[in-house]
């Protein structure tokens with residue numbers, strides 16, 4: 289299978305890329321910066337290639353669809369953040385957050401659907417923040433929640449192509465490393481609260497993503513891969 293991974297050069301996306309390659313497939317990594325894409329493809333080997341896509345830039349998505357051509361699956365892991373109290377939110381940052389998780393995926397569906405092979409699918413990344421409202425995370429909750437409804441709507445509109453969403457819980461993807469020692473506290477608290485007693489690893493999410501890509505009877509779902517965190 290040939291899989292386009294938007295934001296696939298690092299974090300959870302990189303783990304999915306490795307899993308696809310391990311299964312004998314081919315990956316096209318996409319992102320808005322050329323350098324990390326080239327570094328990742330060099331490490332992943334000859335069945336990995338790269339294309340520049342900025343999900344806030346519609347023409348870059350249209351151009352990439354033509355350049356990439358036929359694919360079996362399109363996965364978007366892209367996220368941009370506008371965190372903080374509503375009173376302090378910057379409108380442009382909020383729009384970027386919606387570009388990354390909602391408008392960008394809609395444009396991916398628009399431009400890539402004609403290139404998807406039979407049995408193909410889209411997989412968009414949501415997140416546990418949608419099901420656990422918290423102070424300062426209203427935009428994150430809203431964009432991630434929108435992804436779940438987008439998957440349902442597009443599953444109907446684009447059928448027989450399949451469209452699914454995956455909602456991770458807290459995962460040690462590298463995204464939290466800038467927190468310093470705050471990361472250890474967050475992870476310890478999350479592990480304690482999660483029914484499974486630990487935070488997630490990128491490999492947990494990659495295994496679930498592969499299942500959503502390959503099970504041709506699954507469409508319009510949001511799969512929660514969060515260690516039960518949304519229930520805690």
Ligand SMILES: NC(=O)c1ccc[n+]([C@@H]2O[C@H](COP(=O)([O-])OP(=O)(O)OC[C@H]3O[C@@H](n4cnc5c(N)ncnc54)[C@H](OP(=O)(O)O)[C@@H]3O)[C@@H](O)[C@H]2O)c1
Pocket residue numbers: 295298299300301319320321341342343344345364365366367368387388413414415416417455456457458459460461462463
């Ligand atoms: N890690 C977790 O604990 C967790 C929890 C819940 C949900 N999730 C979701 O799972 C997904 C993957 O998470 P992650 O932790 O592996 O990744 P991440 O660190 O959140 O990475 C997000 C990626 O999005 C890219 N990006 C932002 N705006 C973009 C744009 N306009 N166009 C193209 N790329 C753009 C960033 O690229 P740059 O490097 O160029 O900035 C970055 O590579 C995300 O959707 C995240 O919200 C993760």
